[in-house]
Amino acid sequence: MSWTRKILRVNLSKGSCTSEPLNMEWAKQYLGQRGLASKYLSEEIDPKCDALGPDNKLIMATGPLTGTMASTAGRYSVICKSPLTGAIACSNSGGFLGAELKFAGWDMIIFEGKSEKPVYLLVQDDKVELRDASHLWGKTVWETDDILHQTHQDPQLRVACVGRTAENGCLYAAIVNDKHRAAGRSGVGTVMASKNLKAVAVRGTQGVGNLEDAKTFMAAVDAGKGVLAENAVTGQGLPAYGTQVLMNVINGVGALPARNMRDVGFEGAENISAEAMAEPRASDGKPNLTTNAGCFSCTIACGRISTVDKTHFSVKDKPQYHGASGGLEYEAAWALGADTGIDDLDALTYVNFLCNEDGFDPITYGATVAAAMEMFEEGVITTKETGGIELKFGNTEAFVAVTEALVANEGFGPDLALGSKRLCEKYGRPELSMTVKGQEFPAYDPRGIQGMGLTYATSNRGACHLRSYTVSSEVLGLPIKTEMGDAEGKPELVKAFQDVTALVDSAGLCIFTTFAWGMDNIAPQIDAACEGDWSVEGCMEAGERIWNMERMFNTAAGFTGKDDNLPPRLMKEAIKSGPTEGQVSRLDEMLPQYYQIRGWTEDGTVTKETQQRLSL
Amino acid sequence: MNVSIELYASLMKHLPPGKSRFRRDLKVDDGLILNRLIEQFHIKPEEAHLVLINGHYIDAEERDDRKLAAGDVVSIWPPVAGG
Ligand code: SF4
Secondary structure, three states: OOOOOEEEEEEOOOOEEEEEEOOHHHHHHHOOHHHHHHHHHHHHOOOOOOOOOOOOOEEEEEOOOOOOOOOOOOOEEEEEEOOOOOOEEEEEEOOOHHHHHHHOOOOEEEEEOOOOOOEEEEEEOOEEEEEEOOOOOOOOHHHHHHHHHHHHOOOOOEEEEOOHHHHOOOOOEOEEEOOOEEEOOOOHHHHHHHOOEEEEEEEOOOOOOOOOOHHHHHHHHHHHHHHHHHOHHHHHHHHHHOHHHHHHHHHHOOOOEEOOOOEEOOOOHHHHOHHHHOOEOOOOOOEOEEEEEOOOOOOOOOEEEEOOOOOOOOOOOOHHHOOOEEOOOHHHHHHHOHHHOOOOHHHHHHHHHHHHHHOEOHHHHHHHHHHHHHHHHOOOOOHHHHOOOOOOOOOHHHHHHHHHHHHHOOOOHHHHOOOHHHHHHHOOOHHHOOEEOOEEOOOOOOOOOHHHHHHHHHOOOOOOOOOOOOHHHHOOOOOOOOOOOOOOOHHHHHHHHHHHHHHHHHHOOOHHHHHOOOHHHHHHHHHHHOOOOOOHHHHHHHHHHHHHHHHHHHHHHOOOHHHOOOOHHHHHOOOOOOOOOOOOOOHHHHHHHHHHHHOEOOOOOEOHHHHHHOOO | OEEEEEEOHHHHHHOOOOOOOOEEEEEOOOOOEHHHHHHHOOOOHHHOOEEEEOOEEOOHHHHHOOEOOOOOEEEEEOOOOOO
16 A cells, blocks of 8 residues: 555553554655655654653654555664664664554554553554563563564564663664564664663554555556566576675675774685575585575565574574574675674674674674774773673684673673774774764775765765665666776765665665666656655655755754764775775765755755755 | 686586685686686676676676786676675
């Protein structure tokens, strides 16, 4: 269905659940999910509020295509102010929960206030109630999911919840749905736990409806699926190898950061790559990768389901980790592996399981450990702080030990729960935090891939690859090849990617479709489903409007152009060897042009004219 | 002259037996054209989506003219993506 035109507002302080109509004026301007929920957040909270206080709100939002037959149309996003960055947070997840929420008849849920004691929200179509969750507090994501399924005796129930790291205040806790799909970044799980909200369990039976022009929609959906199937990347590459195939690619082109971005190029990359995941291992002849998997309505199915070698030291005595579960994606494998200097595939898969089991972002976590490792090697952190653990780059046992400490909230765990910015500040080495606006980089070195430097610096949620994935053009040549090392033309490229992505994230679709789909494939699907102008031009303008609105939220929260920055290491320490030798990020050349193209002032503020042009 | 080839993902099936996961070292004629090397490994042009020489991108149009030099490492991927 497209919009259900209904919002569920849950006031956790009062314990009330009320239904209200969706603001259709806003829906026609901001579409849904990321855009529309960010509009609600901007209107309803003070951007300067304490992210972990009752004044912050947490919105779970679907897009108008979520739950339809469009390929990948199962997405939902979580929007709130981030405790990690202080900026707007919007984390997108797949799996099946988003579609279920739609089937229950809701476009979004707005959580406000704070519950006195732990609760979970049960949504069964129109029947909605807050229930006591005291028995779930202290439980992992996996336990919570199992208990709620047992309690409600419904295998079709979909659960999104937080684990123990969120309860313990880890600043980058995730909300995990369907056990291993996560709204992973920026600490949205921490906000959920701060409201004493443990879980959202949803069952919807209302099916599909409300499409503006169902026949045209089905034709556009069919055409779109055809394009995905015929495209070699979405039809073959992603299902077979997943995102992890990039490990060797990015290493090969000289843009794989390693060891807290001190180095570029990781000698162990091939051991943690997609190809290694497909190799039979010595102990049982089975590969790490069990199968691929798809989210709701997805015809790509890039997901990885993996096992850890049962004889591996990390799980030898822990049979609960011997089954198959969500495996390594590229960004996680990079952060947990290359960035910590560890190339033990089983250890990384185990740590990734823990990220899912207890709900924390593997990118920020891996990068935080990497920063701690650099400080350990420099003698700033010692075994006194780590509880006897030799936290050096490449030390697999140490890595597993500190991860278990994080989950148990013991030893060095609470320090790691801070994220790298606060950790490096605590130990007097702020320059070693590889972050923008307090959020850690993913797996592409901005010295090697110039567009990614601008992407990270200007991303509205702090360093992130999913706000404008220019790697697609700069490395893979999709849709057209641009030179990785060139700064020229990148401001235009970044802006175009940012606007398209904002729109796709607001529709209910997965961004991976854009390896094959252009706006001319996407817009007809939205236009047929939704009221309003969703032509290619209308979609692009909405994307731009959403980007600017998020920017204005951040400006009101206190961010300025000075925060569109990269750590000095990436601006000054040139890449030491390989195909990108000698390069640094040329952000200072790109940023002024980017502001100009955006219609912003020299210090990065959205001008009145731009606001008027975009009806902001 | 000596060059090396690296084949990744589904192209690994074209690698002759050898020790390394992806790489084979070869003796080839001086100045061998890149596309001729790709053909020797029975890789169809549309399968060679991403081709690097020493980590540098080589556009599909250049591959028929590009002469290899001694010590070059040629890396090839089928259509792949991620993120
Ligand atoms: S492409 Fe991958 S992440 Fe996207 S919807 Fe499909 S399975 Fe999920």
